[in-house]
Amino acid sequence: MTWSRISLIALLSLACCGAWADGSSPGPRITAQGFSIDAALRAEAGQFSSVRVRIEAPSRIAKLLVSDGDVETDLASTTDRSLFAMYGLERRPMNAFDVTLDMAPYINSQLTAAATYRIAITVIDRSGGVAQSALTITIIDTDNAAVETTVDNAVSQRLEESTMVLRREGLGRVEPAPGSLITWLTHEAVNVTVRLRAAETGSELRRADASIWGTTFTRDALARHLKDTPAAPYIDVAAARNGAAGTVVAVSGNDGGALIRFTASSTSVSALGTTVTLVAEVRY
Numbered sequence: 001m002t003w004s005r006i007s008l009i010a011l012l013s014l015a016c017c018g019a020w021a022d023g024s025s026p027g028p029r030i031t032a033q034g035f036s037i038d039a040a041l042r043a044e045a046g047q048f049s050s051v052r053v054r055i056e057a058p059s060r061i062a063k064l065l066v067s068d069g070d071v072e073t074d075l076a077s078t079t080d081r082s083l084f085a086m087y088g089l090e091r092r093p094m095n096a097f098d099v100t101l102d103m104a105p106y107i108n109s110q111l112t113a114a115a116t117y118r119i120a121i122t123v124i125d126r127s128g129g130v131a132q133s134a135l136t137i138t139i140i141d142t143d144n145a146a147v148e149t150t151v152d153n154a155v156s157q158r159l160e161e162s163t164m165v166l167r168r169e170g171l172g173r174v175e176p177a178p179g180s181l182i183t184w185l186t187h188e189a190v191n192v193t194v195r196l197r198a199a200e201t202g203s204e205l206r207r208a209d210a211s212i213w214g215t216t217f218t219r220d221a222l223a224r225h226l227k228d229t230p231a232a233p234y235i236d237v238a239a240a241r242n243g244a245a246g247t248v249v250a251v252s253g254n255d256g257g258a259l260i261r262f263t264a265s266s267t268s269v270s271a272l273g274t275t276v277t278l279v280a281e282v283r284y
Contacts (some may be wrong), residue, residue, distance in 0.1 A: 017222070026264060027054075027129035028057040031281065033161050036217045042137040046113045051103040051135065054163075059125040060095045067120040068110070075101075095126075107137055114141040143163055157219050159283040164260065166278045181251045181258055181282070192240040192267045192276060196249065197233070203253040204231040210248050213261045216283065222259055226252045239265040239276045256282035 033052040041051060055064060064076040066087070075087060076094040084090060086101025086109065103119065111117050119135045129278065164181065181199055198205045206229040216222050228252060237244040244265035251258050264279040 028055070028123040028125045028131040030055055030123060030131050030133040031161065035158055037133055037135065040116065040138045042138040042140055045139050046108045048104045048107045051107060053101045053103060053121060054098070055123050056098045057100065057123055057125040058097060059127040060097060060131060061093050061099065061123060062126050063124040064093055065122040068117065076176045103135060111137055111139055112272055114139050158217055159219060159222060162282050163281045167275065169273065169275045181260060191235050193238050194276060196235045196237060198251050200253065203237060203251055204232055204254065206250040207235050208248040208250045210246055210261065213259065216259055219256065222257055226250055226257050237262070239278065240267045241275060242266065244278055255276050256284070257280055
């Protein structure tokens with residue numbers, strides 16, 4: 001199985017920006033891409049290659065605050081265009097549904113002394129929803145860089161992180177895009193229970209404990225969980241009324257594996273039949 005970032009991004013393009021079937025929208029979210037936002041990032045001054053943070057706000061971004069010590073900047077309303085390059089932006093994200101910040105240019109240019117820094121990120125949407133998180137950045141003393149590099153090389157490669165959206169309109173099987181991980185059939189129509197299966201021949205699906213998501217950030221950790229969790233021919237989840245949210249599954253194949261956490265699910269009725277949408281975070 002090939003875990004392709006391009007195919008996952010292609011699936012993301014299927015996402016619907018409208019409200020969920022029950023009329024409500026989820027609040028804003030902040031997620032790290034390719035690293036754990038709860039763990040300190042360590043490197044020599046100026047040597048951070050990419051520190052990407054994903055901001056999602058289905059009710060649109062009203063404020064995007066980045067705070068470093070006593071300095072706070074609202075990237076959604078700033079008139080200082082020189083700040084855009086510092087955060088990997090092309091324009092202000094005011095009213096955007098989502099945006100990805102690359103904090104590396106700011107870190108490399110502003111955090112130069114050997115110390116540990118905390119950069120707080122707050123997003124407020126048009127509905128008043130708030131999400132907060134923070135990056136911990138440790139600048140390594142040059143004299144200790146050789147030791148730190150040895151330690152870093154001993155740590156398993158971190159999993160990449162992306163978003164996956166699967167949708168099916170009407171009856172029948174979901175037609176997965178190349179490289180997608182799972183597919184389904186509707187197993188029970190009243191509560192719209194869908195039966196998940198691995199999308200590719202030779203891959204195996206596993207139901208994982210929800211707590212695994214918060215502790216699995218490296219390929220070694222994922223491999224251990226896959227080894228300890230028995231494969232299942234299918235997994236049933238209820239898609240109506242956000243019933244799939246919180247479910248964690250894993251997919252394994254010859255080229256590795258992936259961990260999937262469903263964050264939302266919705267159903268609606270159209271001329272084509274029932275439309276089912278599953279939204280998930282993926283680490284692969």
